[in-house]
Amino acid sequence: MSQRDVLAELRTAHVAAPPQLRQRVRLIAVADDTSPRRLITWRRSVALLVPVAAAVAAAVVLTRPAVHHPQPLSVQHGEAAHANTAPAPKAFALPSTKARAQKYSATLSLRVPGQPQLSDAVKHALRITSSLGGYLSSTHVSTSSAQLVLKVPRTKVQVAITRLSALGTITSEQVAIQDQQSGINANSRTIQRLQRELKTATTKQQIATLTARIEQLQRANANTVRADRYATLRLNFTTPTPAAKHHSHGPLHGIGVAFKWIGIGSLYALAFGVPLVLLVLAARLLRKRRIDSMLSRF
Amino acid sequence: MTNFAQAAEDHLDDVYGYLAWFTGDREVAEDLAAETFERALRLWHRFDPDRGSARTWLCQLARTVALDHFRSEKRRLRREQLVAPLDRIDAQFADSFTPELEAALRRLTAGEREVVALRVLLDLDASTAARVLGISPTNCTTRLNRALHKLEEALHVAA
Numbered sequence: 001m002s003q004r005d006v007l008a009e010l011r012t013a014h015v016a017a018p019p020q021l022r023q024r025v026r027l028i029a030v031a032d033d034t035s036p037r038r039l040i041t042w043r044r045s046v047a048l049l050v051p052v053a054a055a056v057a058a059a060v061v062l063t064r065p066a067v068h069h070p071q072p073l074s075v076q077h078g079e080a081a082h083a084n085t086a087p088a089p090k091a092f093a094l095p096s097t098k099a100r101a102q103k104y105s106a107t108l109s110l111r112v113p114g115q116p117q118l119s120d121a122v123k124h125a126l127r128i129t130s131s132l133g134g135y136l137s138s139t140h141v142s143t144s145s146a147q148l149v150l151k152v153p154r155t156k157v158q159v160a161i162t163r164l165s166a167l168g169t170i171t172s173e174q175v176a177i178q179d180q181q182s183g184i185n186a187n188s189r190t191i192q193r194l195q196r197e198l199k200t201a202t203t204k205q206q207i208a209t210l211t212a213r214i215e216q217l218q219r220a221n222a223n224t225v226r227a228d229r230y231a232t233l234r235l236n237f238t239t240p241t242p243a244a245k246h247h248s249h250g251p252l253h254g255i256g257v258a259f260k261w262i263g264i265g266s267l268y269a270l271a272f273g274v275p276l277v278l279l280v281l282a283a284r285l286l287r288k289r290r291i292d293s294m295l296s297r298f
Numbered sequence: 299m300t301n302f303a304q305a306a307e308d309h310l311d312d313v314y315g316y317l318a319w320f321t322g323d324r325e326v327a328e329d330l331a332a333e334t335f336e337r338a339l340r341l342w343h344r345f346d347p348d349r350g351s352a353r354t355w356l357c358q359l360a361r362t363v364a365l366d367h368f369r370s371e372k373r374r375l376r377r378e379q380l381v382a383p384l385d386r387i388d389a390q391f392a393d394s395f396t397p398e399l400e401a402a403l404r405r406l407t408a409g410e411r412e413v414v415a416l417r418v419l420l421d422l423d424a425s426t427a428a429r430v431l432g433i434s435p436t437n438c439t440t441r442l443n444r445a446l447h448k449l450e451e452a453l454h455v456a457a
Contacts, residue, residue: 001453003446009399010418013392015315021328025310025335029303288432294368295409298322 100181101224104154104231106161107175110168111238115143121167121237122146128163132156134230144241150233157231164235171238180224187217302342305352306335312353312420313360319391319415320364320408330367334360350429357416357430368408402452410445417442 017025112118125148126136134152141147152160165173191214198210313334317327338345338359345355391403403411416427417438428438 001450001457003450006399006446006449006453007418009395010414011421012394013315013419014394015311015318015392015419017310017314017331018324018328021314021331022310024332025306026303028332028335028339029306031339291365292409294365294372295412296407298368298371298408 100179101184101228102154103178103180103228104157105176105178105234106157106231107173107234107236108161108164108170109172109236109238110165111171111240112168114239117168118144118146118237118239122148124167125150125164125235125237128160129233132160134160134233137232144239146235146237148233148235148237150235151230152233154229154231157233160231160233164233168237180228184221184224187221191217191221302339305356306338309353309356310335313356315419316357316412316415317360317364319403319419320361320412321367322391322404322408322411324390326367330360330363334363337363350426353420354422354426354430357420357422361412361430398453398456399449401456402449405452406445406448410441410448413438413441414445414449 110121112121122139122141129136129150129152132152133156134150137149137151139146139148150160194210194214194217198207198214201207201210310331314327314331317330317334318324321327321330334356338356341359345352391400395403403414406414413427413431416422416430417424420427422430424435424438428435431438431441433441
């Protein structure tokens with residue numbers, strides 16, 4: 001018998017369902033009350049809520065604002081602390097005590113509108129310093145900034161700071177006073193003690209040593225008092241830096257951004273999707289093989 | 299009469315015949331056919347006529363039910379520690395078949411009988427049968443040819 005004959009004989013077959021089965025199936029069909037099925041089942045709810053919850057969680061994590069740490073308080077006048085439209089702050093100058101030896105130094109940063117004003121401001125600063133009996137210690141001037149180190153009599157430092165601060169807009173100011181009277185007093189006590197020892201000294205060597213030491217201390221005290229007569233004023237002039245030119249985007253910028261994000265999305269989809277697809281395909285293949293193996297046994 | 303009832307009436311013979319050949323047991327096929335239509339009633343709202351005919355959809359369901367049956371049989375056999383597969387096919391496939399053809403059909407595996415039932419008994423085309431089996435049409439045709447060749451050989455030996 002050829003394969004064609006086998007096929008022809010197989011085609012003659014007709015398998016009819018037995019009457020009792022037909023009756024069972026009819027009863028099943030009658031039970032079809034066609035009641036509307038619930039659209040919201042617990043499975044559908046879970047299938048919907050889980051991705052939504054995940055998306056919300058991801059959105060919360062990704063859009064959470066960064067934690068801002070409080071800025072430490074600054075004791076100086078800073079540019080950031082003052083808006084450009086705010087009135088220029090007045091310079092403050094700590095009063096110095098004439099009775100005590102003090103090392104007085106101040107740093108004043110001023111902003112001037114432009115280069116011509118910068119030159120004028122430097123000239124004015126030198127004139128003010130001269131008029132108060134001070135002098136220029138060092139200077140560094142460039143096209144956009146100037147740094148001056150001025151020596152001003154300590155008794156007139158408040159006047160100097162007030163007048164110099166009028167040359168521009170104050171951007172920062174620092175004042176430091178270091179008391180040196182205690183060092184002078186200590187030296188004086190040492191000198192007195194050495195002088196007492198000098199009266200009782202017997203040998204020439206002792207006398208010479210004590211005398212040299214006393215003179216050394218007296219010179220140190222004199223130098224300190226002389227240096228403290230002048231306050232050091234560091235004056236920094238700056239001109240405003242030109243604002244960065246705003247770079248306008250072209251008409252295709254939006255498309256570029258869109259492609260960039262599409263690329264990023266595709267990369268993530270590939271990274272996560274390919275292994276997932278491979279896993280699913282492998283599972284399906286394995287399932288088919290198991291079914292084939294099972295069916296070959298029956 | 300609802301659509302489901304009409305579909306059940308129209309395709310009961312097909313589903314029963316497919317299951318009878320697939321399982322090789324008419325009594326089991328009766329139970330599985332009833333179970334198939336119970337399941338079909340529950341899932342009838344998922345049936346989409348645009349994606350395929352009701353007969354194909356019912357055959358797919360019947361196959362799922364039959365596979366569940368085979369799995370439970372496999373577990374049962376394992377429990378009973380029967381290493382060799384039982385020759386439990388004693389039912390008649392069709393009244394018109396010769397005893398030689400009946401015997402040859404009994405020698406086929408369930409997978410082979412399944413493809414013969416779909417392609418020959420139900421006269422499904424290759425692509426539809428392949429969809430029911432979850433394989434490619436080429437693979438389906440290969441399986442059918444292999445099964446027919448096996449039948450031919452068995453009939454030749456018997457002759």
